[in-house]
Amino acid sequence: MLFSELAKYYEKLEATSSRLGMIDIFAEALKSASVEEIDKIIYMTQGVLAPAFDGIEFGLAEKMAEEAIAIATGYTKEETDRDYKKSGDLGITAENLKSKSKLKPMLQKKYTVIEVYNTMKKISETSGSGSKDIKIRLLSELIASSAGIEARYLVRYPLGQLRLGLGDATILESLSIAKTGSRVEKETLERAYNLCSDLGYVGKELFEGGIGRVRNFKVAMFKPIRPALAERLPTAEEILKKMGGRCAVEQKYDGFRCQVHMHGKKVRIFSRRLEDTTQMFPDIADAALKEVHSDDIIFEGEALAYNEATGEFLPFQETIQRKRKHEIGKKAIELPLHLIAFDLMYANGKSYMNEEYETRRKMLEKLLEGSTTIIPSNRIITDSSKEMEEFFEASVENGLEGIVAKDLKAPYIAGARKFSWIKMKRSYKGELSDTIDVAIVGYYLGRGSRASFKFGGLLCAVYNKKRDMFETISRLGSGFTEKQMSELEELLSKIKTQAKPARVDSLVKPDFWVYPKYVVTVRADEITKSPMHTCGREKQEDGTEAGYALRFPRLVGEEAIRSDKSVEEVNQTSEIIEMYKMQKKVRVEG
Template sequence: RLGIADMTVLDALAIAYGGGKESRELIERAYNISSDLGRVAKVVAENGLEGIKKFKVMVFEPIRPMLAERLSSPEEILEKLGGKCIAEYKYDGERVQAHKKGNEVALYSRRMERISDQYPDAVELVRRSVSAEEAILEAECVAVDIETNELLPFQELMHRRRKYGVEEAMEQYPVSLFMFDALYVDGRDLTLKAYPSRRTQLENVIKENDRVKPARQIKTGNLKELENFFEEAIEDGCEGLICKSVGTDSVYQAGARGWMWIKYKRDYKSEMTDTVDLVVVGAFYGRGKRAGTYGALLLATYNHESDTFETVTKLGTGFTDEDLKKLPELLRNHIVPRKHSRVESSLTADVWFEPKVVLEVLGAEITLSPIHVCAVDSIRKGSGLAIRFPRFTGKYRTDKKAEDATSSTEVVEMYRNQLKQIGAS
């Protein structure tokens, strides 16, 4: 009520009961691993520093989250982390801390609020997919299109932040968990262990499945490899990367923001403001509700200079039930036994088509891509361009030949013209 900050209270406790500010670090550690300032104050007042030293990580007491610094240059990141790091996808979801004891599971937000009621499906995923009897694990809770396995943007997940209609929201916006840290497992406090050791423990207690996986990562000291992995993360629907120290001192710094973790996010993005007309060159089989039809289509732009079609995105969103029935029939006469000679693709589709059918598509933005080959080398050597979060508008461009589709050159111009600095007004 008086508006006194927690850190000021910790200073006061150190002076009053710890013999001076030099005991602040010990008292703060107790606070960071319990998030309970009242209990910390009670223990230090009644039992002094000896009581504080006995503070332990406990299931269902949220640990204050470790935070990352930010750099936008991969050169700076590698230099800061001693020349090598573990680079991990930074998923576009909600960070959760999952606590499990037997069959009891609780989820806590970054602000240490209990949010289990908003994500009953995530609670069940933890219950079924974590083999440890007791555990505190960190994960990113992400909205995922179960039929196409594509990650959805954070805005879609926000439909889950409600008190009412939870079951309906769970059906419409199911989530997956990408686990990224283990803080406590079966009586062992892992917060003072180096990150590589914590990651090993994490992988040992997860029963991986379609909806629960360890966060995707690579270990690298190679600048080009880091840049490519960053582009791949963006294309897969992530915000960027978290680059983590692999040193022996890479402990979990609860409640602190430091250089053990560094966010690698974009300074610029290229937002799409207009639709594009793209050519269907391949398809991937669906699953779940889309079993027996196509789950996603591989789309391409037209390159006038080489007279080829260059892949630019995978499309699995925006289709009605009628579209899903119509597409196999529409594309049947264009099936070819292997990739068409005029198609350029580094991806392998389940089914290939001759480039004939044109669809109108709207995406969220255009990004650099290590996978798609649209206008490869035009912006950065070794990278093509890709359309992120594409959605079918419902318009079949039967009035257009494949060669009349949006060209690779047009996509380059759209990328350059729409490029703007993130955070700029």
């Protein structure tokens, strides 16, 4: 497939306001591609060169892209910069200037998708002396040989600003339709994706070996498994009822979630977002090699800093200091970590994904016997709500977040939020004070005292997994520092768009829409019903329609953006509805 053909599909996707339309368009693009192109097209559409755990970055700054556009079109850097300031989108600037290029027309090479992908990979791999000039030259050659619409996406792609709005669920449905003619195999494809976290690999396997090969997907070393997630309930009584009267109860720790893969002498540690964080945690990697009694293993836990003198765990605000790229060894000495292990997925050549929780736990304890840095989470097994409450209170008194109850017979459910794990945090014990993660889907210009920041607040949404849509829940205008406002304006201005993205359901119109990409954490007084927002929107008893909204929301945390969470990991609509019910119940019982 020529890249010009893919660019036409991208143009259609960008202009489409219907999610179903997007699925059909991308399915058509996949059907038009060769087997060798499938994974490249999926990675390109995700805006990456490889899955997150490979850690491959383009390493191309906006200024470099501006220089490449200038070289490819014959305009000066100043003229290119003026057009960019006017358009607000370097992709549109590339398209504009390419369509009225000052250079004499030459015989243009028509690049294929694979050639473009390989050139982009070469750009990412170029480093050292003179690398900047090489990166600019490679990109300028692609732009020079392109038509206007191709130039738009050639520039946007390495800058991470494609603006297509396709989420993982949409791509999975497109793959199902492209290969099988219907959406029925989406769950099969999603299961495979949950096991390997590599959508390009899943697509390639599907087109090479058919749906049968995808059904036989197994856990693989050094391909991270998408983590299991917990539902929430407000009381021990409700948890026990949901669990069938008896369950395991583990303490809930507030640290870095780590998935450890070890084979022989090789160790890799993956974050909640499935990024390779091995270099950040040399003490954990070293402990895995020395203390774990298995030649090959995949397990997960929570890494926390601790005070060696007292043996107490430190607050997350201190633990987060370990998240750095420089002076890691020094920080490892200052803030040593324990890894509190809580689940096992694979060991000694055997997958434990489908084994019962209690079987996984016993094997994990056996493999960690005698370890001091990596230790199993503290837990009880109980059929008593009173005992669970006491364990919860003791955990909170010790500075922990709360507890997680686990179904003794449940398998490990990758990439899903199910009632096989149920969390109860201290913040649920009363009015709504638990934090909520939301996706940014729009922003407002600054007015009054904020006019100088060009930023006045955010339009935020939660994720409806059934619809694969982001439904608005609040306008957010409080809790920002000046630094955060500047940071948000800089980030969001690069992905803003005048048209509402296809996966956003909103009755409210911000000054600028943005494609769901960034996550922020908010705290609110309560959840209320609102005719203005689409989260869980449905007909009321009086015949009107209303959704759920946050009352008096404000930003929390020192960092404006939650870099450890992907946009589809924000709170879901179903969770908001349950939290609303819990809130009402607490008031009635109080």
